[in-house]
Amino acid sequence: MIEVKNLVKSFEDKTVLYGIDATFLDGKTNLIIGQSGSGKTVLMKNLIGLVTPDSGKILYDGRDLITMSASQKKSLRTEIGMLFQGSALFDNETVLGNVMFPLKMFSDMTPAEMRDRADFCLERVNLKGAHHKYPAEISGGMQKRVAIARAIALNPKYLFCDEPNSGLDPQTSILIDELLWDITHEYNITTIINTHDMNSVLGIGENIVFISKGKVDWVGTKDNIYHAESENLNDFVFATDLFRKVKKAALLLEKEQQRR
Amino acid sequence: MLFLTSCLHTFGQYALFMKRVLTKPDRWRESAKRYVFEISKLGIDSIPLVIVISLFIGAVIAIQMQINFENPLLPTYTVGLATRDVLLLEFSSSILCLILAGKVGSNIASEIGTMRVTEQIDALEIMGVNSCNFIVLPKILALLTFIPVLTVFSMASGLIGGYLIAQFTDIITVANYIYGIQTMFVEWYVWYAIIKSLFFSVIITSVASFYGYYVKGGALDVGKASTNSVVASSILILLMDVLLTKLLLQ
């Protein structure tokens, strides 16, 4: 479980996060949603310690990231996997090299064990036969899979994903979402996903934190989001005609179920 | 005043950067692998350029010296002697490193800058890797250990360039040229050039890495950082050249 308490972050003269309070649950897909520029990436970078907040607390199962010593931070890092928006694969390593990289740097495995683990992870993300290709030679969807395989190589307790399906076609997006969902439940990972993709919100949002204007505006799940009263949230999630229809249909369905 | 404070700020940032670079690697094996890779990329791949440029400059210097020394009071072997000294004293260390600042420096800055804007550096940091140390230290050590080789190659091909002029034109005879390049040889000049090039190599790799590492923005900013790094390292090389010449030759 990761708890965020009154987190404030500003850059030079501009405040991006005005006191965020949130809880991210074990074994669940936790979503941080909000408009572009609302501070999702900044919040995530604070959570993983790439950026230091101005004030506030970030507790990893009770351990405060901000007051941690360098060596504690280092060992925490091995429990964290991260999927970056642009995949962030290492250009000069092959697919296999990318997945083996964290193992080479942080595990005591023999080369054969590393190879097995990398094969397993690549198989887990349904990627076969691309082991010796370079990132530039594979599609965006495949790059995302490789990045997921790399992120889970060390069996992380916490998995962070920054807009995992940006730049992907809807079909591939859903496959990536399903993969993240499956992995989260299979290995009981605390998964935190930044997104502004409504398919993800309504599809895999087990714990949704909506950020608007640098504050938490609404917290809920994909099931009770249809009853949310927050105007900002409704404007954001049900912005298009299509999603307003989805909402109507969902509410009707619910009523029907209650009647039976 | 503003310029001065921004210079000081940059220097402070550079010092902190180097403090992170100069630490013990997380995994020696992986860093050693990168070191070998960088020797090949930064060092061995530069050999053709060094040889071609030095050959031509050696030839040009020989011709120019002949024009300058067209004086009955000077012995004709002066052409060889002067060509050699220009190569040893200045060309094969300082000028060569200015050229490498362009080739190697811009390559390093754009590589690291690209890693920055595509979040590869963040990915390393997240895993708990000291990215400065992991990426930059192998580069600095690789060029530092290989630069003497490049300097010596440059000296040799420069002298061969002059020899080719003696051989294929009638400006000076081959015998005179050979005698000239052997006369009044000061071995210290070779060491002086090598010592200078060691300092310059660290300037090239560390300044380029520094500029690349702190890129903010996108592809355009990577290009800018790469240009800025070449300008900055060239100026630093020239300043260092004056300083080292004063210290080592006087």
Ligand SMILES: Nc1ncnc2c1ncn2[C@@H]1O[C@H](COP(=O)(O)OP(=O)(O)O)[C@@H](O)[C@H]1O
């Ligand atoms: N390093 C930085 N320096 C200054 N401003 C930043 C920095 N990083 C992000 N911002 C600003 O913070 C705001 C939120 O950005 P971001 O978290 O990337 O939004 P998103 O929700 O789309 O991920 C933006 O207005 C951005 O300009």
Ligand SMILES: [Mg+2]
């Ligand atoms: Mg973002």
